[in-house]
Amino acid sequence: MDLVIGTDLGPGDPLPAEPELMRALGVSRNSVREALKGLQALGIVDIRHGYGTYVGTAALRSMAPGLLFHSRLAVRRSNPQALRDIVEMRALMESGLIRRAAVELGPEDIARLHTELDALEADGDSGRAGHDRRFHELLYEPLGNALALQLIALFWDVYRTTEADMAKPRTDHAQVVRQHRQVLAALESHDPDAAAARIAEHFADVTARIDLWAGRSGTGQG
Template identity: 45%
Template sequence: MRANGPELQDRIIDLILDRGFAPGAAMPSEPRLVEELGASRNSVREALRALHTLGIVEIRHGYGTFVGQAPLTAFAPGLLYSTRQSVRSDPAALGELLEVRRILEATLIEQVVERADDAFLAELDDAVTAMDAEGLSSADRNFHQLLYRPLHNRFAGQLIELFWVVYHQVESELEPAGDPEEIRRGHRGIVDAVRAGDPAAAKAAMTRHFTDIEARVARVRAHHHAPA
């Protein structure tokens, strides 16, 4: 029986893992995959294209196909589309996304406190200072990327980046953000708690950081469900 698209993709992934191909390694040629998988050339080509979209393989035209890094951010287009569609019918969908991000960051920040050194704290100070010189959105992104670096947790960093990108793409559905200075003070409060070596205070500061955003989502939701 001929494999369908998703099944063929799974078989290619199994081939990569079973043979221990590392990211960047060359994949077997397309004719070889056709022979080994017992699938048509078009089916293999379509499966590789689908895996390329997910970052699992990298198609370099003229050179061949290679094993990709498969970053979680490859899922951003799908998550963004799903979130935007959901927000149009019920803004609560954005609140759900924010809730997951808040829980993740508020939990991880406690571990950051345990690993922060003077050099790292100086970088965080510079990141907060940059919020005065750069656009607040760009500086906020850099701050959150930097904040969890001491954990050396690739998946956590990519998840936070994924949530950040999707949220800021959908943010236009909300009312404007609060006072920029208040937002900067919120970031400063997080750094101060980390510097004090207080995990509970750091978690509380991170939770407060999401208060304004969640309040904006709640107001949009209330307006959406208000009687006409």
């Protein structure tokens, strides 16, 4: 890490090859590779077979496996708290950001959201995940906070994957579409409070679904 920062390399730039790192750092190739493997896991470098090693660009996608692992472990032990925590963080972040979105989003942003929402409604339950995720992305993309985008995407992925591990009550597709439309309506009227309230409702439903699962499958406390 210090080497990259010290040599003025930027995201996407190629790192020295393994043999050169061996000489530069005075260690064997095994150690170099293990270090790179660790950095790769953290998203600091991007290793491409037969091509080279490059400075990474996305910091947070890399922690999805770690978070996912612990969540799955918790769910596997019938402890719903990890899922509740994730949903609470999503609710906190989105409730705050949606206020900015209500103020800052322009007509073309709104139009894109309408398009995505129509696609979500049309696709039915099959292709649902993709459009739902994309909708939440489009909500906050114009705000210019790359970290927020990555965090929300991260938690979305972790939640969705973990959810798949548990035999959960089916989601009401029509209800999801309706809630999203209400959020969009609040955005169009540039009403931060209403938008935040709608988002809060959405997440309250999600939490309720987790409680339902916890009640019939787990201990309720782990």
